[in-house]
Amino acid sequence: MGSNGSADGSRTGITGLVLIRHGESEGNVAATQAREAGAHVINVPARDADVGLSGTGREQALALGRLLAGVPEASRGAVWSSPYARARQTAELALQTGGWRQQIGLDERLRDRELGILDMLTSAGVEARFPEEAQRRRWLGKFYYRPPGGESWADVVLRLRSLLAELDREHPGEEVLLVCHDALIMLFRYILQQLTESELLDLAATTSVLNASVSRFVRPGGTGSWELESFNLADHLTAHGVPVTEHAGDASVHPR
Structure with missing residues (x-):
């Protein structure tokens, strides 16, 4: 096997990252119905x-x-997924339909953000049951607020940095496909x-990651800065007459 180094002696890593949000889940539907009512x-049928x-x-x-079926065999790299059922099912169905033979690597670092005591509650539910937590969340903002027993977005960033380092070690020179959750794609x-905290929160306040959407980062040569080539694409859904669904979280994300 050849070296993983580049011409200038630096170590190379992955050259591309394809980020896919899971398809619409029963939890997405239940959460939207609960907020509207x-x-x-949130009346979910099982644990998250x-x-x-x-x-x-x-x-x-x-x-x-059907979109993945058009990716040439030689360009199909490793596939990793959140172990949560909605992401794992999305990855399994998509790869089977697309004719990919890759084994799906499940990694808990790709799981959705842990909500702790706020799990299964709408924003109205948090205000009613935990008013002090609601105030603390407003004060800190979404990036640094950690619910008791849960995670902040900053906590999730730490596990994603660890995952990226492992992907660079395990899959140098490859484009890796990750199936995960909307908050993780933002992070x-x-x-x-x-991005700065402010830039991230501005983005989160105005943009929803669509179910089964595709975003892609590229880094030719496996070193240097990343370029966002595409974000939140869902043309493959409309092309086949499949509904495009938008299940966003709380848009109140800035500290105040």
Whole structure:
């Protein structure tokens, strides 16, 4: 095997990163219904890790697979996924439909953000049941607020930095496909584009990552700065008559 180094002697890493949000989940549907109804509790059918795709989410994963079928065999790199059911099912359906033979690597660092005591609560539910936490969240903003028993976005960034370092070691010269969650895709942008907290929160307040959307970063040669080539694309869904779904979180993200 050849060296993993570049011509200037530096070590090379992955050359591309394709980020895919899971298809619409039963939890997405339940959360949107709860918010629209002004309910305090989201009626999810299982713990967060076990909530699977909705019928629409499965259609989205199949449409994603038809997109992946067009990727040449030689360009198909490693595939990693969040172990949460909605992401794992999206990856499995898409790869099977696309004819990819890669084994899916499951990694807990790609799981969704842990919400601790706020799990299964809408914003109205947090205000009603934990008003002090609601005030603390407003004061700190979304990036640094850590709910009791949960994670802040800054906490999630730490595990993503660890994952990126491992991808560079394990898959130098490859483009890697990751299936994960909307918050993680935003935080990958924070890391790879070297955004400030304010820039990240401005983006989060105005942009929703669509279900089964595709974003792509490239870094030719495996070293140097990353370039965001595309973000939040869902043309592969509309091309096959599959609904494009938008299930956003709380848009109140800035400290105040």
